[in-house]
Amino acid sequence: MQIIKGMHLNKKLNELAEHLQGPAYIITENTEYVEDLFLNKYSCLFDIEVLTLKQYIDKILISHKQFARHIYSQADLVFIMRHILSCHTFNTIQFSSNSYEMILELINTLKKIHRNNITLEQFFEDTLLSKKCEDLYTINSLVPGGYWTIEEMVEDLIDDSLKTPLYIMSDDYPHIASKELFKKIDNYVPVTLLEMTDADEVLNEYEDTIIHHLFDNVDVHNVAKGRIITGGHPMQECMKIACDIKSRIVNEQLQYEDFMIITNQASYSDYLTICFDELNIPATLSQNETCHYNSDYRKMSRSLSECKGHTFKEIIQFLQKQDISASMIKTLDAYKCDDEISPEEFDLFLQCIIPGKRETNKTGVIVTSLEKGLTATQKHIYLTGINETFLPLEISDKGFLMEEDYKQFNPHPLLLDEQLQAHYKRIIQVLLNPYLSYTFSYSKKNMAANELIPSILMSRLSDLFELEYINPPLNLIKNNLYLNQSRIDEDPINRLIDHYKMTSNQPEFIKDTNKLGRGVSISRLETYNKCPFSYYIKYGLKITEKREDTLQSSELGSLCHYLMEKCLDDESLVDQEAKHYIEENLKEKYDGHPMNQYFINNLIEDMKMTIKIIQKQLKLGDYVPIAKEKEISGEIGGVPFSGIIDRVDEFENMVRIVDYKSSKKEVDFNLAIQGFNIQMLVYLDMLCKQENKDRAGMLYFNMKRRMLAREDDSWGTSIQREILKEYRMEGYMVDDGSTKSVKALGISPDLVTPIRVKKSGEYYNGAKVVSPDELDQIMEYVEKHISELYEKIHEGLIPIHPTLMEGAQPANDFKVYPCNYCPYKSVCLFDVFENENRIIAKDMYKKLKGDD
Incomplete structure (x- = not known):
């Protein structure tokens, strides 16, 4: 095969267009771009045809009169996969009624295996990977006749009947199966690959800088001029783009076809559709209608609540009597069988098999994806959504098979680094488009009001381009788009929209405060402080997440706490006690489930190390454990707890409390004086009052296994210090000036907590030590917040008002922001236009300490 290398695809295709003598096929997924480029050279294409790989393979099938071959549809695969999982037992997969995410992941994994010609019968030392491969092999063998990929569908038909040479834009086809197919075709007709790889090319300064310095840290100067637009949120960003285009069409006498918008996020197409409709701007937008907006789906979903059927056949026969289209009735016919399924699960099944509706205009402003963002003629180009994790895309290691698993296969698909490099090439290729002007845009928040930051790409573009900030006139958008687009003439929905906007998406206060729950605890108060509405849902309405039948992290945490309680004095009891706990509490999930056994057995081994560490910590100092699972009670701020x-550890009359956690956690006084992270403070205060003891400290011990540079069972002095430092507890010690509480940690307190003491007896900067007076002042704030929160609960106040620390990024701030992992997001539907975060101070403790 001949390979034409070079990063500048546009130049390579122009050269090809000048010298190509037909007949020839050009294979690409960007057919319109290549056709336009060739038509700039020739008035028509006689013996040169531009095809997608699917269209080329269809030609081969037709020439061999193979009309029955087909690729599995997604709907068929979902149905087949569900049937296989429900009828067979596997090592690492467990079927349940809500397994559709797993089913889709398994389908994607098997597609990747077929696209890359991966053999599953390979030997691996990793037992878990072997079991996964065994399961995948079994599933694959149980799928009935059909093809997973277009390459499989045609590979046995490649012969000397092929006559026409191929020119392939190979970056459109990264999979090994495609490359192997091209090699096979090359045995019969010449195949030329056009690859985006570094090569000697004649480049101008702009092209050279973009290709070689867009993703490095080399100092560069401006090589071109550009424009930049920022939006408060993605909708506003799209509004500004629409208004900018409208203004330029009027002021610069341009045509709609002169503009191209490139986006890496599907949601931007929806926002642009709304804005373009408002300004009557035609565009090549694909109108995507997900299944939730499909009229057939809505009718079927509503009627399922009345369905009494328990099999596919019974439920489908019931649905086919509803007012649904003839095409949907025919679609459902394919799935009539006697497999059991509940109406609730059938709704999930429908969501997976109903295809979206796509209608695409052919003229107007070109709106396209990063993969298709190529133009043969100069355009005014907008590159949108240049925010962290979106552009460049955050490529993560998720799935049934992980990155480390794929590395062990030979051959294997593109690994994360290779995928990222391919993504970078796409961005480079977009910036090498012939252009009249380039406009870059990003948003400051997402539609859920979470902070967004411009990506490192935006920072680099600022180095490469002399950017002019553009602020288009939004008054071109005559109507208030938000919600008004949902109005329907003479429909009750208009009254609901008015009420929604009048109340700003806030619930009314609760008159019957018994509905907010009768009891109170520290964790409940902190939940209320984070977001009153989530407190109401959880403790008032008592709505909890559906309990999964898979192994939960909370169950592993309970096992850890149990082993800490029973085996702290003797780590040799871990296996015995673990076996007892599993028999009593986890037997169903342990027996016959190799995946669960793998996690639990690893956890038990980790706990042996953890207990050994704690024993070493205790031997270093004078503190002695006097209680485990110690029950306490008392009153704080007039509220009983x-x-x-x-x-509980004791030295003389001083006590310190230790809380076991499965992840890293710290005592944060800045949060505590604002009503968060107060549990350790309250428990220490109540314990000392209850037992008439002095406060010595409050510490968190992270039970999670550390990744050590080296481990050694001999526990030599140097390795022992390294391990102990990795497992240090986080928190504060209380020093009344005598330093007794810290000295009792041992001769090297920094091996137990991050506290270092100078020879003079003073503490190094950053030592987590607090005086009794400071602790009393902090407790005054804690008591005040407890009283205020308790009062608000009993006033029935439940606003949607999640807390965010000043200047924090919600996506990364795990300390406070409750929306990150809130299970009630779909209930409250935080509205970026109506709702606001409650901002708390970042450095209040530091300021208060300075004032004192």
């Missing part, structure tokens, strides 16, 4: 402390 009770709780359980994982461990």
Whole structure:
């Protein structure tokens, strides 16, 4: 095969167009772009045809009169996969009624395996990977006749009947199966690959800088001029783009076809559709209608609540009597069988098999994806959504098979680094488009009001382009688009829209405060402080997440706490106690489930190390454990509380409390004086009052296994210090000036907590030590917040008002922002236009300490 290398695709295709003598096929997924480029050279294409790989393979099938071959449809695969999982037992896969995410992931994994010619019968030392491969092999063998990929469909038909040479834009086809097919075709007709790889090319300064310095840190100067637009949120960003285009069409006498918008996010197409409709701007937008907006789906989903059927056949016969289209009735016919399924699960099944509706205009402003963002003629180009994790895309290691798994296969698909490099090439290729002007845009927040930051690409573009900030006139958007687009003449929905906007998406206060729950605890108060509405859903309405039948992290946490309680004095009891706990609490999930056994057995081994570490910590100092799972009670701020402390250690009349956590956690006084992270403070205060003891400290012990540079069972002095430092506890020690509480940690307190002491007896900067007076002042704030929160609960106030620390990024701030992992997002539907975050101070403790 001949390979034409070079990063500048446009130049390579122009050269090809000048010298190509037909007949020839050009294979690409960007057919319109290549056709336009060739038509700039020739008035028509006689013996040169531009095809997608699918169209080329269809030609081969037709020439061999193979009309029955077909690729599995997504709907068929979902149905087949569900049937296989429900009828067979596997090592690493467990079927349940809500397994559709897993089913889709398995389909994607098997597609990747077929696209890359991966053999599943390979030997691996990794037992878990072997079991996964065994399951995948079984599933693959159980799928009935059909093809997973277009390459499989035609590979046995490649012969000397092929006559026409091929020119292939090979970056459109990264999979190994495609490359192997091209090699096979090359045995019969010449195949030339056009690849985006570094090569000697004649480049101008702009092209050279973009190709070689867009993704490095080399100092560069401006090589071109550009424009930049920022939006408060993606909808506003799209509004500004639409208004800018409208203004330029009027002021610069341009045509709609002169503009191209490139986006890496599907949601931008929806926002642009709304804005373009408002300004009557024609565009080549694909109108995507997901299944939730499909009229057939809505009718079927509503009627399923009345369905009494328990099999596919019974439910489908019931649905076919509803007012649905003839095409949907025919679609459902394919799935009539006696497999059992509930109406609730059938709704999930429908969501997976109903295809979206796509209608695409052919003229107007070109709106396209990064993969299709190529133009043969000069355009005014907009590159949108240049925010962190979106552009460049955050490529993550998720799936049934992980990156480390794929590395062990031979051959294997593109690994994460290779995928990222391919993504970078796409961005480079977009910026090498012939252009009249380039406009870059990003948003400051997403539609859920979470902070967004411009990506590192935006920073680099600022180095390469002399950017002019553009602020288009939004008054071109005559109507208030938000919600008004949903109005329907003489429909009750208009009254609901008015009420929604009048109340700003806020619930009314609760008159019957018994509905907010009768009891109170520290964790409940903190939940209310984070977001009153989530408190109401959880403790008032008592709505909880559906309990998964898979192994939960909370169950592993309970096992850890149990082993800490029973085996702290003797780590040799871990296996015995773990076996007892599993028999009593996890037997169903352990027996016959190799995946669960793998996680639990690893956890038990980790706990042996963890207990050994704690024993070493205790031997270093004078603190002695006097209680485990200690029950305490008392009153704080006039509110009665009770709780359980994982461990209480004592030295003389001083006590420190230790809380076991499965992840890293710290005592944060800045959060505490604002009503968060107060559990350890409250428990220590109640314990000392209850037992008439002095406060010595409050510490968190992270039970998660550390990744050590080296491990050694001999526990030599140097390795022992390294391990102990990795497992240090986080929190604060209380020093009344005598330093007794810290000295009791041992001769090297920094091996137990991050506290270092100078020879003079003073502490190094950053030592987590607090005086009793400071602690009393902090407790005054804590008591004040407890009283205020308790009062608000009993006033029935439940606003949608999640808390965010000043200047924090919600996507990364795991300390406070409750929306990150809130299970009630789909209930509250935080509205970026109506709702606001409650901002708390970032450095209040530091300021208060300075004032004092």
